[in-house]
Amino acid sequence: MMALIRRRPMLSGLVGLFLLFTVLGSFPIVPETKQAVVVQFGKPMRILNRYQPNEPIGGPGAGLSWRIPFIENIVWIDKRVLDVDMDRQQVLSTDQLRLEVDAFARYRIVDPLRMYIRARSEERVSDALRPILGSELRNELGKRPFSALLSPERQGVMENVRRGLDRVARQYGAEIIDVRIKKADLPDGTPLQSAYDRMRTARLQEARSIRAQGAKQAAIIRAEADAQAAKTYAASFGRDPEFYEFYRAMQSYTTTFIGDGGETPSPTTIILSPNNDYLKEFTGRGR
Amino acid sequence: MTILSGLGARARGLFNDVKGPWGPSGGDGGGGGKKGGGGSGGGDGDPPSPGPWGEPAKRRPRGPGPTSNVSSLDEFMRRSKARFGGDGGGGLGGGFPGRPNNSIIVWGVLGFVLLWLLFTTMHRIAPEERGVVSRFGRYSHTLGPGIGFTLPSPIDSVRKIDVENIRNIDLGTTGTETLMLTGDQNIIDIAYSVRWNIRDPELYLFELAQPDETIRQVAESAMRAAVSRVSLNDAIGEGRGDIETQVADIMRQVLDSYRAGVRIQGVAIKQADPPNAVNDAFKEVTAAQQEAQSYVNQARAYALQLTAKAQGEATSFDKVYEEYRLAPGVTRRRMYYETMERILSKVDKTIVETPGVTPYLPLPQIQKSQPREQGQ
Numbered sequence: 001m002m003a004l005i006r007r008r009p010m011l012s013g014l015v016g017l018f019l020l021f022t023v024l025g026s027f028p029i030v031p032e033t034k035q036a037v038v039v040q041f042g043k044p045m046r047i048l049n050r051y052q053p054n055e056p057i058g059g060p061g062a063g064l065s066w067r068i069p070f071i072e073n074i075v076w077i078d079k080r081v082l083d084v085d086m087d088r089q090q091v092l093s094t095d096q097l098r099l100e101v102d103a104f105a106r107y108r109i110v111d112p113l114r115m116y117i118r119a120r121s122e123e124r125v126s127d128a129l130r131p132i133l134g135s136e137l138r139n140e141l142g143k144r145p146f147s148a149l150l151s152p153e154r155q156g157v158m159e160n161v162r163r164g165l166d167r168v169a170r171q172y173g174a175e176i177i178d179v180r181i182k183k184a185d186l187p188d189g190t191p192l193q194s195a196y197d198r199m200r201t202a203r204l205q206e207a208r209s210i211r212a213q214g215a216k217q218a219a220i221i222r223a224e225a226d227a228q229a230a231k232t233y234a235a236s237f238g239r240d241p242e243f244y245e246f247y248r249a250m251q252s253y254t255t256t257f258i259g260d261g262g263e264t265p266s267p268t269t270i271i272l273s274p275n276n277d278y279l280k281e282f283t284g285r286g287r
Numbered sequence: 288m289t290i291l292s293g294l295g296a297r298a299r300g301l302f303n304d305v306k307g308p309w310g311p312s313g314g315d316g317g318g319g320g321k322k323g324g325g326g327s328g329g330g331d332g333d334p335p336s337p338g339p340w341g342e343p344a345k346r347r348p349r350g351p352g353p354t355s356n357v358s359s360l361d362e363f364m365r366r367s368k369a370r371f372g373g374d375g376g377g378g379l380g381g382g383f384p385g386r387p388n389n390s391i392i393v394w395g396v397l398g399f400v401l402l403w404l405l406f407t408t409m410h411r412i413a414p415e416e417r418g419v420v421s422r423f424g425r426y427s428h429t430l431g432p433g434i435g436f437t438l439p440s441p442i443d444s445v446r447k448i449d450v451e452n453i454r455n456i457d458l459g460t461t462g463t464e465t466l467m468l469t470g471d472q473n474i475i476d477i478a479y480s481v482r483w484n485i486r487d488p489e490l491y492l493f494e495l496a497q498p499d500e501t502i503r504q505v506a507e508s509a510m511r512a513a514v515s516r517v518s519l520n521d522a523i524g525e526g527r528g529d530i531e532t533q534v535a536d537i538m539r540q541v542l543d544s545y546r547a548g549v550r551i552q553g554v555a556i557k558q559a560d561p562p563n564a565v566n567d568a569f570k571e572v573t574a575a576q577q578e579a580q581s582y583v584n585q586a587r588a589y590a591l592q593l594t595a596k597a598q599g600e601a602t603s604f605d606k607v608y609e610e611y612r613l614a615p616g617v618t619r620r621r622m623y624y625e626t627m628e629r630i631l632s633k634v635d636k637t638i639v640e641t642p643g644v645t646p647y648l649p650l651p652q653i654q655k656s657q658p659r660e661q662g663q
Contacts, residue, residue: 029424032493057489063425080496081545083504104504106545150468151515177545180508184515185466186474196564199473199519203568207575214579218586225590229597236601243611246619247604250626257630269635278627279638 026069032062035079037116040072077112084129097146102183107174114173136164407440415451417488448488456481473519476562481506482552490548509537
């Protein structure tokens with residue numbers, strides 16, 4: 001045996017390598033993130049690292065495993081949480097208003113055997129679930145009025161969608177963890193524009209009412225001030241109306257004929273007769 | 288076909304040389320020289336020389352010639368011996384024909400294995416990192432900061448995850464619009480960012496297929512849910528803090544239900560504005576508020592002025608009245624004369640005294656003089 005090896009080193013080297021690879025291949029390493037179906041000539045034999053709910057990381061499924069070389073084949077399936085992303089869908093509410101909804105669903109393969117039989121790969125599962133997600137969403141949301149569509153979580157709408165989608169996903173060996181809406185917007189065009197118009201008119205109305213309030217307050221303040229002033233005048237001038245008459249007349253003459261410091265009035269010419277009260281002493285007292 | 292014949296020649300060459308280093312390998316060096324002229328020239332021209340120690344370095348193939356590869360394992364060992372300076376002429380090999388310098392190979396392999404062990408058993412983990420150790424693919428434990436020891440490489444593999452680094456996701460930008468519907472069916476343009484870091488590195492690695500993308504989608508969904516519960520005025524005004532805490536709570540809840548192993552540090556709304564198309568209308572409201580304020584201010588100014596004037600006049604009248612009361616007739620005359628002085632000194636006067644003089648007043652001239660004076 002040793003002589004044979006020595007005589008044909010290359011051949012024995014090759015044979016040795018071949019044996020090594022075979023041995024390595026029959027002990028596959030199963031990572032934490034994957035589960036596998038061991039298939040013998042197309043017939044599934046057993047499952048490695050099957051998903052169990054509530055199993056902690058580092059459970060016994062992963063690690064080193066075995067297979068019969070050349071006869072058995074391993075199909076790897078992702079064990080992690082995967083996602084299905086939906087295209088934008090238009091949803092019609094019961095009151096005939098449209099909404100564009102963008103949703104996503106998270107799922108996990110819990111039955112790898114069934115998935116292998118039905119779909120073979122995760123992309124095929126995603127592709128199969130996507131249109132169903134869309135139609136479930138449209139159905140559920142189409143049963144509600146528009147105002148309920150804005151916050152569907154409150155009425156458990158998304159839970160219904162999840163349940164409906166889950167029923168289909170079980171046939172592919174998957175479990176839907178949840179369905180959430182990423183975006184819900186008004187479609188472009190008329191609905192969006194009419195929403196903008198509504199916002200604009202509401203704002204303009206608010207602006208007008210604010211201005212009116214301001215004007216009203218201003219008028220009240222002015223009126224109060226006027227009343228206060230009148231009261232002050234009355235309190236003071238009312239004590240002697242006759243003297244007030246004289247006093248006020250004097251002021252008035254001053255303002256009219258020479259101004260009160262603000263503007264100079266137009267020049268005046270006064271014609272006095274000697275019978276004027278002012279010129280009473282002018283004529284000399286006829287004593 | 289040349290490839291096949293080249294292979295055949297190579298195989299034959301391999302087995303022919305096993306006769307011994309001193310036996311000529313025959314004409315196969317020349318036979319396989321179809322492909323790759325460069326290196327095969329050497330094989331064609333000289334048959335392998337009779338002695339293992341007489342091999343000059345030029346035997347080493349310069350180009351990709353298959354016939355030069357036809358040389359056997361012995362050739363290789365000869366060459367490597369020549370490379371090592373040809374020391375151990377016959378001594379190291381001992382009585383092992385065809386395998387000189389075996390122990391150098393052994394030492395080399397041993398050194399390589401030692402280095403391999405060294406590098407893959409000891410791991411230096413920085414203070415902000417954690418090392419996730421998986422044994423044959425199965426998660427076994429997490430190494431803390433410092434130097435950690437594990438089993439060597441094919442058995443244990445370590446992935447270092449930065450758990451202290453706070454990562455940022457920006458959703459929506461301040462330049463473009465990201466519109467969302469509010470609770471009162473209005474539209475708001477919102478831009479925000481989410482800060483998160485990894486809490487459990489083993490969950491982060493093994494639970495979600497695309498953790499970063501997942502977090503982003505959950506953030507969008509949570510913000511939408513939070514905005515759809517408030518009205519537009521709240522979202523633009525004081526409700527921002529509430530929205531931020533709500534979004535963070537929803538995200539924490541959802542990500543924990545996915546067992547994602549991340550911790551949400553916080554959410555910050557960078558901008559929450561009405562959309563551009565209705566911005567003018569919103570500015571109107573602000574303008575109206577300013578106007579209303581200015582109306583009120585003007586009214587107050589008027590009121591102050593009026594009150595001051597009234598009080599001033601009242602006070603001055605009161606003072607004069609006090610004086611008057613003390614000596615009514617005298618005060619009255621005095622005031623009269625004073626006022627008349629002031630007035631009549633500033634106006635044009637004409638006194639007509641003598642009776643019988645028909646007063647003739649040239650009114651047009653007087654009127655003309657007035658505009659002239661006014662003009663001056």
